[in-house]
Amino acid sequence: MNPILDLFASSPMKPMQTHMLKVQECVGKLPEFFDAVIAQDWDQVDTLQKLIRSIENEADELKKELRLHLPNGLFMPVGRTDLLALLSSQDKIANKAKDIAGLITGRKMIIPPGICEDMKGYLSRSIDASLQASKAIQQLDELLESGFKGREVKIAEEMVLKLDEIENDADVIQIKIRRKLFELEESLPAVNVIFLYKVIDWVGDLADLSQQVGARLELLLAR
Template sequence: MGTLLEWFRTRREVKIIRRIKEDGKKVYNCVVQFKDALSLFLKKDMKGAKNAIQKVSNIENECDDLKRELLTELTKGELSPQVRNDLAHLISHLDQVANSANAGARRLGVLKPEHIEPIADMLLEMVDKSIEGAEVLRDTIEIEIEGKTEDVDASITRINYLEHEVDQIHYRILQKLNQLDYKEFSPFVALTMYQLIGAIEQISDACEATADFVKIINLQAARQK
């Protein structure tokens, strides 16, 4: 039982497996909640947006708590060093998805809707593709845990494609921003907008990094057959 994939297939340490599945679902919910926050913000429902931003923060905190619990569990289980290390990396990669959504939500909290209205449609498109990426990643983690690696490659390819699409939208946003007159925007607002866009892109980047790590796990298992 040298690789993480083999460990998943044995169904040992059920508590850890259950919590990894829970973490994948919470990470996905965090990204969905960020979309709600952005939509309410663009509709100028500032009270609703504020509540949604807080929900993103709460879910991200829950993901952090779950991460700490999982890492603690790893020290208790009878795991090989490689399995323990791979699980820790998988959990950390997943956590980055929620962290990125929360980073984007925090930036919304200090901006005004008019600041991002010129790029609103493209931001929403980025987030929609990031949500799909997080959804596919959640399902990929569950498939991986079931040991059905033959179904994983297509999911990983889809996540890679979505990340590329987000990159393309990011580039279009930068082109649009370069055409706007920002004389009325302070340097702080400009920097915060840039950070918001970067945080949204980082959601899909983190999904891709997690998916790529799953692929590495499977390649390790294939080499040891």
């Protein structure tokens, strides 16, 4: 049988959870990737970039299969359109991880020593956001079983609130890094600075997109 259909047979929420776990696997490779970038180990950078791209492709395949086989009339208090919107939000996180790795690898970007540690902390906090989003999505089974009410809803709501806090932390760190990069601008090639700001923004997008997953989950709870 098709593995997606097998998942639907066990739970209509399982494919969503499986996809989000694959998204988190993709994002979870970024710290090792950034370590290689900082060490300017370009062979390792290239290897990890290809791995991230491969995992993102796997997430894409899961997304396509899920869209293809998601029934129109699931017997649960969740609409097909809402689930597809949630799926799209999840998928954007993996896409952004792939974009970050692709841009840095393609340009062999060197992160200035003055912001390396801050970048690692910033990336870590942004990944915390995607991890928190993944944890929230793993509650879908319990939410379904409870009919989207009761204690399980409270737990999911608290997870989403925590996700908002993490995203805010990432915003604060981003401001700090941008200020430090501003102070270094005169000592760096202008083109490099432009792309460094882009990478900083995209790392922040990981947290923003994770927060959007939480917002989509909130909509499910509200309906």
